[in-house]
Amino acid sequence: MSTEDPSRARRLIVPAAVLIVVGLSAVAFRATRDRMGHVTAVRRDTAAYRAEWEAWKSKRVKALLTPGRPLSYTALSWLHRGRNTIGASARSDIHLAGSGVPATVGALIRSGDEIRFEPAPGAAVTIDSQPARATILRTDADSLPSQVRVGSAGFRIAKRVDSIGVRAWDAEHPSLRAFKGLSYFPLDQRWRIAGRFTPLPVPRKFAASTESGVAEEYEEVGSVDATVDATPYRLTAYDGGKKQLFITFADASSGEETYGFRFLRATLDSATNNVALDFNFAYNPDCALSKFTTCPLPPPENRIRTKILAGERPPQNGLR
Secondary structure, eight states, X not given: OOOOOHHXXXXXXXXXXXXXXXXXXXXXXXXXXXXXSOBBOOOOOHHHHHHHHHHHHHHHHHHHTSBTBGGGEEXXXXXXXXXXXXXXXXXXXXXXXXXXXXXXXXXXEEETTEEEEEEOTTOOOEETTEEOOSEEOOBTTSSSOOOEEETTEEEEEEEOSSOEEEEEEETTOHHHHHOOOOOBOOOOGGGEEEEEEEEEEEEEEEEEOBTTSOOEEEEEEEEEEEEETTEEEEEEEEEOSXXXXXXXXXXXXXXXTBOSOEEEEEEEETTTTEEEEEGGGOBOOGGGTXXXXXXXXXXXXXXXXXXXXXXXXXXXXXXX
């Protein structure tokens, strides 16, 4: 018959069990926290991940070279109430630059938040690829703004909180030909940061400050908790559409190795509220490429005190 003290055995077993649990937790923690102090998301297959990144970069360049994007912008002019003339003439209220643009293209009549376009007689103007006639134009606050084109020029209506304007472009803008492409930091999965999304009870629409000083409406949907360089952050997130979060952020590299601030989109797992903040896909705002823009500035809580050397570098062309 055993003479071992049962109570002593229990005292030995309990501490051993505690050590096993603590040890397993430490292993799990080390598996997600890298040597830089980031709590990283699950690693992706290297080849597939690089292919996705390369495809994203190609798509971004293609978009930037499309007329109607920042490289082709020629103006962002705010409309006054009533009648605003538009055309190539220096006497027009809104100057429209480009080849084949007549002195008078027409008139834009602002009544409240509504903009009516009346084409000038004989002007070869199209709206959404159809011959233009007097009509109310959709703005960029709508899902699909009206696209007005004449000669090599085009414009659409930009609606902001307290302002409505004309965003104009030239399909033959010299910057489209001079564009040297984008440059990036090396792909590094350590910049795939694990995040946890906390939604607001009710999304909040608000007027965001922009680099141009013209307030623009965004919808705050919640915050993302993430750890970067062993420092916890709670980043404010906006609605990015298509089940995505949109985050505008700055970091210790901003204004030096990177542009003054950058944007990041992240797909949300709505079932778990987990989200990967992949800074390899961080990109420059339009205002890095053109002064005719309104780009939302990062709120104070979205300023990260570590250099995030991932994603897009400053554009080689510089601001024009």
